[in-house]
Amino acid sequence: MSDRRRFVILVADSAGCGALPDAAAYGDAGSDTLGHVSRAVGGLALPHLGRLGLGHLTPMLGVPPDPAPAGFYGKMAERSQGKDTITGHWEMMGIVLEEALRLFPRGFPPEILEPWLAETGAPGVLGNEVASGTEIIQRLGEEHQRTGRPIVYTSADSVFQVACHEETVPLETLYAWCLAARRQLDRWRVARVIARPFVGRPGAYTRTYHRRDFAIATPGVTVLERLAERGVPVVGVGKIPDIFDGKGITEAVHTAGNADGLRQTERLLGTLERGLLFVNLVDFDMLYGHRNDARGYAGALVELDRALPRLLERLRPGDVLAVTADHGCDPTTPSTDHSREYVPLLVHAPGRGGGPLGVRETFADLGATVAELFGAEARVGRSFLAALGG
Template identity: 45%
Template sequence: MFNRIHLVVLDSVGIGEAKDAEEFGDIGAHTLKHALQSKDVKLPNLEKLGLGCIDDLPNVNCVKENKAFYTKMSEISRGKDTMTGHWEIAGLNIKTPFKTYPNGFPEELIRQIEDKTNRKVVCNLPYSGTDVIDDYGEEHMESGNIIVYTSADPVLQIAAHEDIIPVDELYDICETVREITLAEEFLVGRVIARPFIGEGKGKFTRTENRHDYALSPFEPTVLDALKENDYTVYAVGKINDIFNSQGITDMVRTKNNMDGVDKLLDVMDKDFKGLSFTNLVDFDAVYGHRRDSEGYADALKEFDDRLPEILDKLDDDDLLIITADHGNDPTFKGTDHTREYVPLLVTSKKDLDFKEIKARDSYSDVAATIAENFDVSFKTHGESFLGELK
């Protein structure tokens, strides 16, 4: 039905507490509503796609003649992190959540890291990424010890000043740590390199040289099915890291949301048949985790302003899917992701009867739809909504 599908994940842009939010301590979370309540911004282009019809949002109306199919999706996997969300979008069901370390990593893991990297570890606590370099950056610069920290997510993050440990060396360290944490007793979802620069406390800033080292999906995803059938799978942003290159045919890194949009537009100019898969991470990393609700609202406006460029680039046989992977309410307690429904907006230049479609019980409905569209064999618990796009 469509030659190309462009799948865009607005990282953490949830649309209200999920039906099982209580199990995750997230009753009352609503990323979109609370971000938009914090600052008077309008999202006219997302409004035209039906965003305001999914739920009651400040300054986003429900328009009668919208330009997309719209609904919301539930997550069934037992987690609310980036890998879990994206893997479910690609067709998996993660029944055993990745391990988190609310009190820091076990001594045995730290000992192995120090032995294998020949560098001592400082911190080893859950921490804000900006606070940790302020609190430990000067000690790191004096000693050369690596700053290891975690969060409410199943991640092990390693921060190092680029003048003390060059970026390539930090990447090597993270690759070593990735191998260690593959062991079942540790099972860390991602190891993340977090380089920073600056002259001292209060002046340290993280650079755009972040790099994620993820696990490979434990089963084939719809990306693998596409690749095996000679379709192109473009990964834009951190998608390649999230899937550990599995099922990807081409990839491009991005620096921030707007660079991500630029790179997506470049990909849309290419002649291919298959899928482009884009993650726009700033909503989550820059604004959600830092509890910057006004910045979050501004980021939504920035994306909305660029949306017409994406729509204009669509070929007649393209399908655009916009969704999210979890919530991260910037007004909510703590700094963790939030268990929320995510919006689903689906549009095309074809003459289709755009309207509300039924709510989806799994993010994997996206994978099922992609598989059906390209007529590839792929088993998933998801249910395709391609037949509803009439």
């Protein structure tokens, strides 16, 4: 049986479930992505997530606590410093950051930009500020196309983002520029360099799914690497391979948004005999959280809920599926940035019933559980596998 076990992790990117005790230090007091979205749209119908126990995690209009849930439910606190994608995903897989990655709230200094421009030959930069990616391409896209200068911007997260029109700067050139930035930014402890290609005409620019993330190397060995060392297949879907710089990933599957990610997950459950299937569903964050689009966020939750039965039907005895998140991004607040929140932990294990998993002290409990299922070592976190009857 153990040779055919599979563990599926679905990361609903940014779907936090209530402010952490230290949220005020991050400017996020009172944030509650899932709860506030449900109320902003007058209630949500999420019967399948509700059956797994979602209604027990935070008050959600339309999703009451199920008195006899079919899944195991809890929430996880972030022990690392920070509230970004890298920090959240790394902690899930056993890397806890005691020092937050660097932020640049006033843009990037000449010590960063000048060497980068010298190496790439890019004709200068536009922007170099904290900005919304969708807003800055509308504002500077036409000048970018006229001059060829890349749009560089950051956010409240540790990111160096480079936006270029696909007809002005070829994708291969954009990726090369971002790789050059990655090499130079390691010593500055910047979490991610993100290529942000876009298309369209002035006043109607849109970003594409040709985005690529170039992550800083993890400061330690992740659960993914320990699985791969033992010969356990690790399939990264969406931006998972980029987040971990490909380390510990035995198969990478690119996706074009949530719907495609869910289709790929269903497909892979039909072919993967054994191993970890680690999926990021980016649209929650990229399309809706950062754009303060509560209605769009609600629609994405309904889309996930409707896809869930098809995924659960493909699970076998011995398999485990977990739905979680990496941080919050409450679209009902004035901020368009990530929020420091608990994240859901909804777990389905065929034939094992359901019940509470409590409040976990670290996201690393998830990785510790994955490691135990496959007989690998996890140096951080407490496995909850025994609570699943396994």
